[in-house]
Amino acid sequence: MARASTPVTIVWFRHDLRLDDQPALAAAAARGAVVPVFIWAPEEEAPWAPGAASRWWLHQSLEKLAAGLAKAGAPLVIRRGPSLTALAALAKECGATHVAWNRRYEPAVVRRDTDIKKRLAADGLEVESFNGGLLFEPVHVATKEGRPYQVFTPFWRALLGRPEPVEPAAAPRKLRAATADLRSLTVEALDLLPTIDWAGTMRSTWNPGEAGARKRLDTFLESRLGGYGTERDRPDHEGTSALSPHLHFGEISPRRVWHAVREAAGGRPAAKITGSPEVYLRELGWREFASHLLYHFPHTSDQPLRADYARFPWANDPVGLRAWQRGRTGFPIVDAGMRQLWATGWMHNRVRMIVASFLVKDLRVSWLEGARWFWDTLVDADLAANTLGWQWAAGCGADAAPYFRVFNPTSQGTKFDPDGAYVRRWVPPLARLGAGDIHEPAAADGPDLARAGIVLGRDYPEPIVDHAEARKRALDALKTVSRSR
DNA sequence: TTTTGAGTTGTTCGA
DNA sequence: GTCGAACAACTCAAA
Numbered sequence: 066m067a068r069a070s071t072p073v074t075i076v077w078f079r080h081d082l083r084l085d086d087q088p089a090l091a092a093a094a095a096r097g098a099v100v101p102v103f104i105w106a107p108e109e110e111a112p113w114a115p116g117a118a119s120r121w122w123l124h125q126s127l128e129k130l131a132a133g134l135a136k137a138g139a140p141l142v143i144r145r146g147p148s149l150t151a152l153a154a155l156a157k158e159c160g161a162t163h164v165a166w167n168r169r170y171e172p173a174v175v176r177r178d179t180d181i182k183k184r185l186a187a188d189g190l191e192v193e194s195f196n197g198g199l200l201f202e203p204v205h206v207a208t209k210e211g212r213p214y215q216v217f218t219p220f221w222r223a224l225l226g227r228p229e230p231v232e233p234a235a236a237p238r239k240l241r242a243a244t245a246d247l248r249s250l251t252v253e254a255l256d257l258l259p260t261i262d263w264a265g266t267m268r269s270t271w272n273p274g275e276a277g278a279r280k281r282l283d284t285f286l287e288s289r290l291g292g293y294g295t296e297r298d299r300p301d302h303e304g305t306s307a308l309s310p311h312l313h314f315g316e317i318s319p320r321r322v323w324h325a326v327r328e329a330a331g332g333r334p335a336a337k338i339t340g341s342p343e344v345y346l347r348e349l350g351w352r353e354f355a356s357h358l359l360y361h362f363p364h365t366s367d368q369p370l371r372a373d374y375a376r377f378p379w380a381n382d383p384v385g386l387r388a389w390q391r392g393r394t395g396f397p398i399v400d401a402g403m404r405q406l407w408a409t410g411w412m413h414n415r416v417r418m419i420v421a422s423f424l425v426k427d428l429r430v431s432w433l434e435g436a437r438w439f440w441d442t443l444v445d446a447d448l449a450a451n452t453l454g455w456q457w458a459a460g461c462g463a464d465a466a467p468y469f470r471v472f473n474p475t476s477q478g479t480k481f482d483p484d485g486a487y488v489r490r491w492v493p494p495l496a497r498l499g500a501g502d503i504h505e506p507a508a509a510d511g512p513d514l515a516r517a518g519i520v521l522g523r524d525y526p527e528p529i530v531d532h533a534e535a536r537k538r539a540l541d542a543l544k545t546v547s548r549s550r
Numbered sequence: 551t552t553t554t555g556a557g558t559t560g561t562t563c564g565a
Numbered sequence: 566g567t568c569g570a571a572c573a574a575c576t577c578a579a580a
Binding site: 215219540 | 571572573574575576577578579580
């Protein structure tokens with residue numbers, strides 16, 4: 066293939082499926098012609114290759130990205146891995162002089178990318194990588210002693226003490242395509258969609274892609290940011306941004322979100338922002354913290370950060386695990402959450418904590434089992450966030466959560482879903498139960514159950530554990546870990 | 551090096 | 566119904 070007179074840059078799309086504020090794309094467009102490529106190589110991320118829900122999302126998002134790139138003038142090329150082979154072949158075909166991408170921070174990906182960078186450079190290609198996925202990269206945030214933070218609050222203070230993240234850059238108006246005729250797979254050929262179509266509710270819930278992400282953000286800023294501080298805890302309301310899957314796939318940049326929230330809060334520096342907007346910015350801080358932790362403690366996706374938890378006496382309870390996965394524990398708020406997850410690929414954050422606490426404390430099933438289930442079912446499955454969340458819930462992660470913090474699923478339900486609307490929506494058999502009974506149907510009077518058309522054990526399960534006893538067992542088990550230090 | 555203050559999201563019990 | 570205390574001990578981060 067003849068080399069074009071203008072430099073050609075391959076832009077390797079990964080978790081940055083957007084045109085807006087996309088540093089690798091911007092750099093390539095500024096230099097000359099652009100060959101955008103997506104390479105499907107899940108085996109390179111094993112054992113955390115994208116799960117079923119993530120693949121569904123990816124399919125939609127790739128179609129949107131392909132349309133956006135085609136409209137801008139440079140059609141997306143889709144290939145299969147190995148990534149190195151695909152990139153090297155593509156470079157030859159299109160006469161590329163440069164390869165550019167935005168960095169990812171998962172340990173397996175870092176290893177792979179480092180190797181690819183070296184090998185492509187050895188082939189004579191200029192390789193550049195950018196920060197398109199975080200406000201600040203892990204190597205740039207450290208304690209005064211130069212070590213990675215392991216506690217959120219000082220980490221957050223350190224972020225606020227830095228200059229603001231750079232302002233987001235607009236999408237390039239026009240892209241110049243390479244002259245070469247490049248073959249590409251279709252999105253369908255990647256076979257990302259489930260063979261049985263279980264995604265109906267997902268389709269009606271989500272709008273993957275850059276435009277959908279931007280719309281979510283706008284809606285959130287307009288109608289939810291002001292009340293976020295308290296409303297975010299209400300699974301029966303739409304009080305959260307629901308940006309997590311969009312952020313995970315990079316359909317919107319965290320810098321874009323950060324500065325949009327700042328603007329909506331009056332445009333002051335982040336350190337000066339208080340109230341609900343600060344609470345939301347802090348959540349972006351948690352996203353940063355999760356990446357930071359996984360980057361610096363690369364074993365934690367599979368092993369506890371606190372080494373002494375390696376000998377925690379987890380229960381082998383496939384029946385309990387199955388009941389939890391399918392939303393059949395007999396605890397309505399837990400079951401509602403698990404069924405929302407199954408139907409939509411997403412679960413409200415408050416409920417994630419409740420179901421996680423139930424799995425690891427009431428059932429004493431390992432956090433890794435929970436992490437794996439979430440990994441397969443969440444559309445926002447993100448290795449860093451998933452690891453942080455599960456290790457936090459299990460008490461073996463990067464914070465000093467007191468050992469006695471065991472969520473009571475009934476009181477959490479009455480507190481955060483006071484009318485039972487969330488349970489009614491996701492557990493229809495309980496829909497006719499009154500607010501006073503809906504979070505504890507096993508304690509309801511017989512006539513009330515009969516009026517609601519419920520026979521426990523037939524229409525809805527009896528509780529699979531006695532929470533008070535389970536709590537005692539969990540505390541005893543945790544003391545064992547503590548004493549054995 | 552040592553010391554000190556502090557650590558996302560809870561529950562229960564008894565006054 | 567409301568309120569405060571107890572629930573362990575440990576490790577992190579900074580002084």
